[in-house]
Amino acid sequence: MTASFLKVATVQASTKRPAPIVGGKAGDAVTSIASLKVTPIIPASRELVIANSLETTTGKLFETWTIGSNDVKTSDVLVVGASEYPIRAVNTYPFKSETRKQMIIEEMRR
Numbered sequence: 001m002t003a004s005f006l007k008v009a010t011v012q013a014s015t016k017r018p019a020p021i022v023g024g025k026a027g028d029a030v031t032s033i034a035s036l037k038v039t040p041i042i043p044a045s046r047e048l049v050i051a052n053s054l055e056t057t058t059g060k061l062f063e064t065w066t067i068g069s070n071d072v073k074t075s076d077v078l079v080v081g082a083s084e085y086p087i088r089a090v091n092t093y094p095f096k097s098e099t100r101k102q103m104i105i106e107e108m109r110r
Contacts, residue, residue: 012036013080016029016030017029018075029077032076037067038103052088063102063103069099074087088105
């Protein structure tokens with residue numbers, strides 16, 4: 001990771017991935033990435049929501065970024081502290097010699 005990105009990727013996170021469906025039943029989500037540095041979570045702009053064809057009636061959409069070839073996928077869950085955010089979209093951008101990933105996540109209403 002570049003030094004400049006490390007300055008802004010100050011949030012420690014992990015991801016969970018839904019377990020495969022076996023016999024018509026889904027198991028509990030399991031940790032996919034145990035340690036992931038991400039940027040602070042900020043509200044997603046309306047333009048970003050439209051560009052990714054996303055809408056939500058159950059929560060608010062936010063975005064965060066990570067760097068590298070991490071196996072982050074739509075439908076994973078981003079875990080930050082005690083909060084869990086379903087990942088609604090992942091956009092990958094090549095940048096110089098690295099890859100940056102923008103994750104659009106949803107804060108679920110309780």
